[in-house]
Amino acid sequence: MKVFVTGGAGYIGSHVVKLLGEEGHDILVFDNLSTGHEWAVLYGRLLKGDLADRDLVRDALDTFRPDAVIHFAASIQVEESVREPLKYYRNNVINTLNLLDAMLETNTTRFIYSSTAATYGIPETMPIDETAPLRPINPYGASKVMVEQVLRDLAPAKDFQYVALRYFNVAGAASDGRIGQAYAEATHLITRALKVAKGEYKKLFIYGTDYPTPDGTCIRDYVHVEDLALAHLLALRYLMDTGRPDIMNCGYGHGFSVREVVEAAKTITGIDFPVEEAPRRAGDPPALIADSTKLKRVTGWEPGHDDLRHIIKTAWEWEKKRI
Ligand code: UFG
DSSP states (O other): OEEEEETTTSHHHHHHHHHHHHTTOEEEEEEOOSSOOGGGOOSSEEEEOOTTOHHHHHHHHHHHOOSEEEEOOSOOOHHHHHHOHHHHIIIIIIHHHHHHHHHHHTTOOEEEEEEEGGGSOSOSSSSBOTTSOOOOSSHHHHHHHHHHHHHHHHHHHHTOEEEEEEEOEEEOOOTTSSOOOOOSSOOSHHHHHHHHHHTSSSOEEEEOSOSSSTTSSOEEOEEEHHHHHHHHHHHHHHHHHHOOOEEEEESOSOOEEHHHHHHHHHHHHTOOOOEEEEOOOTTOOSEEOBOOHHHHHHHOOOOSOOOHHHHHHHHHHHHHHOO
């Protein structure tokens, strides 16, 4: 299969490219390398480009003629989105419209979209299934809801086939240690904790200890990046087989509090790194836990890394290799 992967040099994208490559697919990665890295693209070709450049995207699609597009390229930090909403609407909405335009112009109609648990806001029931109302509480989540709406409208209008995967908290690194998370500034909990353990940052702040959760800190459903990568491949197969538009959660169905993650990180690293309690971070919902029954039922997804310690261990192995 020929697959065009935007953001394929980034954290999640590069793991999906790795899996696609291992299965022998033909890949063209389109990435502006703003947060991604050339070394992370283990298979296929990399075209350095920005989705703001509509002509470049269209020409790339026109030349490559993919069977499907997987779209990772986006800004993803909840707290930053509260401070810089326009960056999120421009990058996540306008640039996605550019990509969709280019796809229609080149008759490319299969699309896997990176959506997020942040679309749900503060859910009333837990675990969350796909029928829960979408009430995002930050611009990041709102930008993803907007594109989901676009896709819902586009499907019947243009016979456009898509699967949107709503990711929960993606973490960990490739089991063979070749790739992992590598942002210039680590903001995600597990990576940040491990970098504190390494001495890259002085201490770890726990943002908010007064949430309505058992220990007062936020709860998240941490899913290993390789399980998420597998979900993309299965979603793609499902789309090729059925052509049916759909939206599916991807998480394990149980969560861990920030304090639990911190304790696990201390145990695995063997380092009692400094931790300080701090005020809440803007835009954070108290708890997000996935009901992924649909993904399992529809695509046959069976996670192989549902173990917080294993997730942290793979991330730690990766961190230790980095300078
Ligand atoms: N946290 C800390 N200290 C830190 C970093 C994070 O206490 O140094 C806390 C946060 O406040 C939050 C939890 O750890 O309560 C998880 O935070 P992350 O930054 O790791 O992840 P988020 O839940 O904010 O967001 C991530 C992705 C989003 C995605 C979301 C889905 O960045 O793109 O998961 O649940 F939408």
